[in-house]
Amino acid sequence: MTDLLARFARDRAALLAAGVLAGLALAAASAPLLWPLDPEAVGGPPLLRPLGDPAHPLGTDRLGRDVLARLLHGARLSLTVAFAAAFAASVLGSAVGLAAGLAGGRLDELLMRVTDAFQTVPGFLLALAFVSVLGPEARSVVLAIAASAWTGPARLVRAEIASLAGRDFVLAAVVAGLPRREVALRVLLPNALPPVVAYAATSVASAVLIEAALSFLGLADPNRASWGAMIAEGRAVLVSEPWLSILPGLALLLTVLAVNLVGEGLNEALAPRRARP
Amino acid sequence: MRLVPLLELRGLSVSLPAEPAPVRALRGLDLELLPGERLALVGESGSGKSTALLAIAGLLPDEAEITGGRRFPALGREPTPGRDLGLVLQDPFASLDPVLSVGEQIGEVLVAHRGARWAEARRAAVVLLGRVGIAEPEARVDDPPHRFSGGQRQRIAIAMAIAAGPRLLLADEPTSALDTVVQAQILDLLDGLVREQGTALLLVTHDLAVAGRIADRIAVLYAGRLVECGPAALLLRHPRHPYTRALLAIARALEAGTGGPLAAIPGTPPEPGAEPPGCSFAPRCPLAFARCAEEPPAWRGHARDGVACHRADR
């Protein structure tokens, strides 16, 4: 583990990005303590400029709600939804991939055809459909995003298992007398997971964007502050008060960039080590 | 009148990038190779033999630190890999491009280094395939590498290496990945080809019997340093350095098969960077005495024939 962290730390960009992400997560988690204003409350005059009034450092929106508070609470929503969705997708996808890879034959065929079906529908449209049916709460958004994101990990795990199955060290585990279940969970799965972990980073990034898009379109929970919704609301005054859309946009950019860099760093750090010649 | 050497190494030292700190793979190698001469560089893992070969070929990574001299006096200029130098590596399954046909790969060498046109290059490739012992070369010249066995791929790699008529052929353990029957065939092939073309050969191997089969001279490396060098037949019958003697004892024991322990050398070679002061072999040497641990032995003899051991009395 420390070995892994050391390798990760060598990638400066990834380290910086991880720092940014950690800072963001911390800020989001402690939002009410950090900046106790209610994001939904009409606390001040509308359309206050940023850096004008110390009570509202980033200004206020069209309804007079504090922008900083809305950004922080939006971060909370984005990050929670994104990580939850990516986690759910990874777990579900890995389980499906493991089952397909180990079973082979008809079960494998069946599972892969189901995966194909889910993959042919564009992720965003599938999420749209789910949200329309399930409603706009954060929980449904998580499910909606996971519903299309699980196919990536499923294919990755299945492919890894298929290529690992014939390898000497797997046979060695069988020869050592390990029961099949242990071979699958102790030997195959840990070797099959690293690409999934690296892929999870892209899942998180795209989940952030899908959530933002859903809330931009007004399909997410209207009672919760969300970056997408903030961008949508800022459209009406884009020329005169561009910061209302730009600030959440920048937040999105920063988050997605950080997630991608961390993902790359993880990929590098997790790559199996090459031995000395 | 002395012949002008084809290759001259003076005090060649190489440090390779590694974590946490660079390691010294080669420490002051002096070597000489005459045109048409066959030299075997013998050593085990960590001896620096492959590093030496890569340094000669100019294939070390950019981050490697190289000090000391590497010259090609008989060439009069820096050698061009492919034209002046041919290279054959250990793994026959990794050395050929899986996407191109074997004819294209051999032909590439001729087009790049002999200015041939593709049509003549292809004809020449067919001829070369025949020379290295591939049956029905005309039929097989357009086959991709995966249709050939390991031994055949190595033959193809040799064809690529000699295609442009290089003055020096470098081979890094070319038969280690092959079984004994194929190994004998490949060594016969190499032997014949270099004799025919008067090509010099530098062959890296850990197997003294391979060295004895094909080399005029043998140079033994241990922990990045040269410990003994001399004419092959003489060295294999009168080894002067205790390490060479120990290796030969094992090889002969395996050949004779008289049972009993194989006279294995106790211990392991030092980690690069952690070599003991004095002679690097001293901790494992049955003849070591006080001086061996304090003072690295000086080279006794001359560039082409000598030994580095406090016990040797030549």
Add this chain to the structure above:
Amino acid sequence: MSGPAPLLEVEGLTKRWPGATAPAVTEVSLAVASGERVALVGASGSGKTTLARLILRLVEPDRGSIRFAGRDLLALRGEALRRIRAELQLVFQDPLAALDPRRRVGAQVADPLRAHRLVPRSGRTAAVAALFERVGLDPALARRYPHELSGGQRQRVAIARALASRPRLLLLDEPVAQLDVSVKAQILDLLERLRREDGLAWLLITHDLGVARAASDRILVMAEGRIVEEGPTAAVLAAPRAPATRALVAAELRLPPLDPRDLSATAPSANPRTT
């Protein structure tokens, strides 16, 4: 030969890989007695590795029978098959490929101990340490990962794992092919010592006749999936009859013979130089 039944008895084993033109193994019959050292030699592609995998039930044969310690090995399934693996072990050719890159080597050596419940959890670390010492490794190395060890150390780890369950028969597939000469010698000496201590029998697969000579009393020669010659190792290699055996012996590279008169010249000098 009268006496107890052989430890391993293989009869008429045949296997053709799907899609292959010729069978990998055809009508192979052999026997290994308790405590016997048998070598299986042949060029690559002769079917040696397939035969090893068949005997270990990693692959199913098309025809034939395998009896181990008097039991029909092919009839065993599931749990019974898993349990008999404690007595029949394999050392793979490439120690780096045979070890899980993501687990520490100590944990992997402990696998058979865990799988066959040979040692309670509390005693496992000590048992692993004892196994490491048996194969000449510092027990502290148990915390390392495979890529952090040298080739020789990795093969010792593989041997430790293979011996953990005190098997009666050990299959070794080219156990020293990837190793340097001096390490080869160390590992062969180690294997012999362990074999004597445990009363092991082994079937050692190799293409290297020197290894066969050093590590076997009886030899089987395989070519194109069949056994073409067998007999006492020294005798067969000194006077080979089958063409395949002749080819192997002829291909062996020999060092120039030592003249008895040369021996005195190579003796170390009695008085080291004192400059």
